[in-house]
Amino acid sequence: MSELYLFDTYERQVRQFQPLEAGKVGLYCCGPTVYNYAHIGNLRTYIFEDLLYRALKMNGYEVNFVMNITDVGHLTSDADSGEDKMEVGSKRTGMTAWQMADFYTQAFQKDLKRLNINFPDTWCRATDHIKEQIEFIEDLEKKGFTYQTSDGIYFDSRKLSSYGQLARLDIEGLMAGARVDNERQHVTDFALWKFSPADEQRQMEWPSPWGTGFPGWHIECSAMSAKYLGDYFDIHCGGEDHIPIHHTNEIAQTEASRGTRLANFWMHGYFLQLDNAKMSKSAVFLTLDRLIEKGIDPGVYRYFCLTAHYRTQMSFTWSSLEANGVALKRLYQAAYDWGAPGTLLDEYMARFNACINDDLNLPRALAVTWDLIRSNEEPSAKKATILAFDQIFGLDIANYQPQVVEIPADIQKLAEARAVARKEKNWPLSDELRDTALAAGYIIEDTREGWQIKKQ
RNA sequence: GGACGGAUAGCCAAGCGGUUAGGCAGUGGACUGCAACUCCAUUUAGACGAGUUCGACUCUCGUUCCGUCCUCCA
Incomplete structure (x- = not known):
């Protein structure tokens, strides 16, 4: 068996895969935000991850595969503004945010099954891990990587010299055109915890040391992957769109808190256009x-x-x-x-x-x-x-089984009559019978053993 | 406007500094009464312009276009 080589986005090159622990692989894949059906472009990424999972198994590794379900906190704009996609979806579907999360999670899992995609060993939902996320933010706060604004707790990306390495971000370039919107101090800063609006009761909100609200999108992956796979594991996957924002921020959080770059390999599935x-x-x-x-x-x-x-x-x-x-x-x-x-x-x-x-x-x-x-x-x-x-x-x-089709009696008779006509070399009649069957949706083909009928 | 990626035949899509990618479609042939199925063979490439090289689809630079993310404008 040849050695396994994989492309690592972090190093921007194909590297030989070596597990951190002999014979074992920790694999984390970013799962769906369950506010709508997955489209086939989303599903392409899960097929890629399934192929990776199968390839790791083929190479004899014991794989611990974790996938998250984002059921809260993903805003309609990645700039940490706009509405929560879950709340928007809830208004659209008429379901509560909780019902909707459950509905689309099941729809997603049904799609995976139909595509013969292996399920992860662990599914983890963001709303089931609020405690872990709060603890993670508290740790970042203790280490001096956070600041508070009127609408939430933010990660101070300037405190991390390596920020943006995964995406090769040009911070100066980003700054040049940066929009100074809210109290966010820097373009690349992002929300760890968002406060509920004072005048509005959100469907999904929790108490925290900083006030009632909900976790930012990126913190769930850092917190949950740490819980199930540890502070530094083998492979982290997602779609290519996650490179500049989501994964960049996950790495920032984990580097600030744990001092690792979260995963040894970063792999990304590319879009279906x-x-x-x-x-x-x-x-x-x-x-x-x-x-x-x-x-x-x-x-x-x-x-x-x-x-x-x-x-x-x-x-x-x-x-x-x-x-x-x-x-x-x-x-x-x-x-x-x-x-x-x-x-x-x-x-x-x-x-x-x-x-x-x-x-x-x-x-x-x-x-x-x-x-x-x-x-x-x-x-x-x-x-x-x-x-x-x-x-x-x-x-x-x-x-695989060839499609077994029920042949109606009249089609059978057509085929039999045609066999007789062919024996008599009555080609016009033979062709006519075949055309009649075809008009009814059945194809009569000749084989060495006789005729066979297929559905059109 | 910035960063990061990409551009391959009719369509989808690989590897490779020189030697057949593959699939589908098309074409020719075998089979068939004629077809279909099947089998065999096969045409059509490398966005554009320079450069490096004995040799470039492959490396370098520029241009154009496309994508992702950010941003601006509307």
């Missing part, structure tokens, strides 16, 4: 449900994501999705036709592992797979090998 724009800003908000309504199997979307490297922005088009649906169907059918699995093909396994361990190069791994499909190896060996590949792909190749 729709019409050359980030999906969430597009007029079209595509969910997995929408794909299913259009007759597209969730597995097709998963396969579609495998065709691009996780670190490149990928263009979504219906035609490319459908093209990959055709490819996946051929892959499934080929594997199905190979029958029972036999012995692994070492050469293909080695090539496959090399692709996966080269920073999760799934497109290359698929190329190896198509080599395997077109090769002249023993079917049983090919089957065993592709099933091993599927430990990473997660396409559930083992359970």
Whole structure:
């Protein structure tokens, strides 16, 4: 087995992965803010994280996988102004913020299941960890990294010389165009705790040493990852949009409080683009449900994501999705036709592992797979090998069954009549019968053994 | 306006300083009464302009465009 190499955003290079503790990996992935359905762009990131999880397992690591659910405190603007997304979503849906969080958490988990994405070992909700977050802020306060304004407790980013290293932020550049809005002292300062408005009862608020309110968005990840994985763990993942703000601030908090940069590796999934724009800003908000309504199997979307490297922005088009649906169907059918699995093909396994361990190069791994499909190896060996590949792909190749269609009696009769016509070499009648069946939605095909009927 | 990334054939999308990525579509062929399915083969690249090099899709610089984040204006 080749060594595992992964791209680390912090170092901006591919590095050999070495666990902090032999044989074990602590993995933290930023989960959803549950105020709406996940769109397929969000889901691409979770597929990437699942591939990483599977690759770590393939390399023999015991993985402790933690994912948070942000159910409070994520403002509509990342500049720590604007309304809480949860409160906004609550007004939109008519549910309470608590009901809505539960509703969208379940919708999210259903999407993960349908995409064959492994669940984390630990789910952690921000609202279940208010105490930990308050303690974290208290520690930052004690160490002199906070200041208070009329609307909350803020992190003083100037106290940290390394601030912004992850994103290679140019602080001077940011300052040049900085908006002096509230009492925030510096562009890169951010809220740790926000006070409830004096004239308003929020649905989600808690007492704290500084007054009633709710935690800032970034503190939950520092506090909860520390609780479940420790102050310095192996890998932290999220979407590329988290690099400049969210992850930068998580690192700042943890460096200030614990003196570590939180994670050894920082990995980011890149956006799915729709019409050359980030999906969430597009007029079209595509969910997995929408794909299913259009007759597209969730597995097709998963396969579609495998065709691009996780670190490149990928263009979504219906035609490319459908093209990959055709490819996946051929892959499934080929594997199905190979029958029972036999012995692994070492050469293909080695090539496959090399692709996966080269920073999760799934497109290359698929190329190896198509080599395997077109090769002249023993079917049983090919089957065993592709099933091993599927430990990473997660396409559930083992359970694929060709679609069994109920053939109506009249269609059966058409096919039988056509067989007779063909025997008599009555081609016009034969073609007419086939066309009639086609008009009813059934395709009659000739095989060596006779005819077979497929649904259109 | 700033920082950070990107630009590959009809579409999606990889690796690589010289030697086939892959998939889908298309084209040619085998099979078929004709098709379909399947199989075999195969055309079309590297945003633009310079530079480095024996050789650049790959490295450097500039330009244009796209994305993310920040900001400004409206």
